[in-house]
Amino acid sequence: MNKSELNRSDLDNADTVIVDVDGTLAHFDPTEVHQWVLSEKKAWDPFFEHMKQAPVIEPVRALVQILKSQGQRIVICSGRPDSHREHTLEWLDRHEIPYDGAYLRALGDDEVDDEAVKQQLLAQIRADGFSPWLVLDDRDAVVARWRELGLTCLQCAPGAF
Numbered sequence: 001m002n003k004s005e006l007n008r009s010d011l012d013n014a015d016t017v018i019v020d021v022d023g024t025l026a027h028f029d030p031t032e033v034h035q036w037v038l039s040e041k042k043a044w045d046p047f048f049e050h051m052k053q054a055p056v057i058e059p060v061r062a063l064v065q066i067l068k069s070q071g072q073r074i075v076i077c078s079g080r081p082d083s084h085r086e087h088t089l090e091w092l093d094r095h096e097i098p099y100d101g102a103y104l105r106a107l108g109d110d111e112v113d114d115e116a117v118k119q120q121l122l123a124q125i126r127a128d129g130f131s132p133w134l135v136l137d138d139r140d141a142v143v144a145r146w147r148e149l150g151l152t153c154l155q156c157a158p159g160a161f
């Protein structure tokens with residue numbers, strides 16, 4: 001057992017599932033978006049133009065809806081930038097994905113790795129009163145970081161990019 005893994009009483013007090021967007025809820029092909037977002041210099045406008053049309057990943061949406069209906073709180077946590085928050089919320093709403101909070105990359109953090117961005121966001125999520133116990137994510141480096149942080153992460157797609 002991972003030393004930092006949550007035990008039964010931790011779980012009794014936990015109420016939140018963290019969910020990624022790209023590659024987890026939204027279909028995402030790393031080879032298509034590579035030139036915009038997978039290097040240090042980000043070009044967010046063409047990325048969002050492209051991802052506006054991204055189909056929802058139905059099984060993950062179904063799981064999130066079930067978790068919500070069972071009383072879990074859903075927190076969206078994405079390396080997408082907070083400066084373009086409305087694009088992400090619009091997409092989530094259009095696809096009827098329930099959420100209780102949405103945490104996105106801070107302004108000026110474009111050069112920070114996704115996994116470091118999410119580690120910072122986890123601190124904020126906890127500070128805001130959420131008690132996460134489970135994460136749905138896809139990218140290998142991010143999945144590894146969630147696990148290092150003691151959360152169980154279900155990786156829903158290949159994430160070696």
Ligand SMILES: [Mg+2]
Pocket residue numbers: 020021022023024137138139
């Ligand atoms: Mg992802």
